[in-house]
Amino acid sequence: MSSKKTATFGVLVALAFIFSYVESTIPFNFAVPGMKLGFANIIVLVTLYLLGSKEAFVISMIRIILVGFTFGNLNTMMYSLAGGLLSFAVMALAKRFDGFSIWGVSVLGAIFHNVGQVAVAMLVLQTSALIGYLPFLLVFGIISGVVIGIVGAELTKRLRVILKV
Amino acid sequence: MKKNDIIVIVLVAFLALGIGGYYFATRTESKNAKVVIEVNGQLYKEVNLYEDQKVEIETSNNHKNVLEIKDGYASMVEADCSDQICVHQRAIHYNGETIVCLPHLIMVTVQSDEEYSVDSVAN
Structure with missing residues (x-):
């Protein structure tokens, strides 16, 4: 791994970490559990487009583990992990499929992040009642996904010039 | 934005509307709940x-x-x-x-x- 790549990785992990922190300081509680703004996903998305899926996967996992130990616990980490893994897998596939722009990839990532978290909650609580939350999570996933897609597209464009990757 | 992006958004929106509508239409309240x-x-x-x-x-x-x-x-x-x-x-x-x-x-x-x-x- 070149020193430039190491430095880029460090900056991206730090950014994802800070975005998670900023998100945790915003009191954002709608009636539905599992709703997230998903700031940190901006970094995963940008990494996916700038460096590739392997790199994005590493950033996503490091972020979840760091944030889990710093601001959460093993319990919250399990939910983040489920959401993060599912969202990453879907985004990587959608990007490879090549039919989507960064917007669509971002929307799919946001939606599946929410779906993954609700799925784990349903497994933990052994109930299907939580499916009632899905409509809210889907609609919210579209909105946050589009916003993050716009930010991600702008960032990718600019970072590509700065980092020369 | 590509065509597929729009298709995904519209499909998911309909899915949400469908599930939500189904829940709303079939919800019941009972006097002795x-x-x-x-x-x-x-x-x-x-x-x-x-x-x-x-x-x-x-x-x-x-x-x-x-x-x-x-x-x-x-x-x-x-x-x-x-x-x-x-x-x-x-x-x-x-x-x-x-x-x-x-x-x-x-x-x-x-x-x-x-x-x-x-x-x-x-x-």
Whole structure:
């Protein structure tokens, strides 16, 4: 791994970490559990487009583990992990499929992040009642996904010039 | 933005509308509904949805939540957890609606008593 790549990785992990922190300081509680703004996903998305899926996967996992130990616990980490893994897998596939722009990839990532978290909650609580939350999570996933897609597209464009990757 | 992006957004929006609409159209309320409180998958307590009261829920690992039942609506008013998501969830009233507290594995569900009345008629 070149020193430039190491430095880029460090900056991206730090950014994802800070975005998670900023998100945790915003009191954002709608009636539905599992709703997230998903700031940190901006970094995963940008990494996916700038460096590739392997790199994005590493950033996503490091972020979840760091944030889990710093601001959460093993319990919250399990939910983040489920959401993060599912969202990453879907985004990587959608990007490879090549039919989507960064917007669509971002929307799919946001939606599946929410779906993954609700799925784990349903497994933990052994109930299907939580499916009632899905409509809210889907609609919210579209909105946050589009916003993050716009930010991600702008960032990718600019970072590509700065980092020369 | 590509065509597929729009297609995904529209499809998901319809899916959400469909599930949401189905829930809204099929939701029912019953005069003798009960509030079922489960902790860690085990039945903790059942109370009448129309008897105003505050129920303290104490879990085995010394955590406490307070459920308030008022005018046929149940809502979590207190929880000593860090995320407070359950406290912010809206009050439940219709059959099948739930409030969950994930950190404490508490699940509160509104259930109708109708199944029982059908059974008693059959008996």
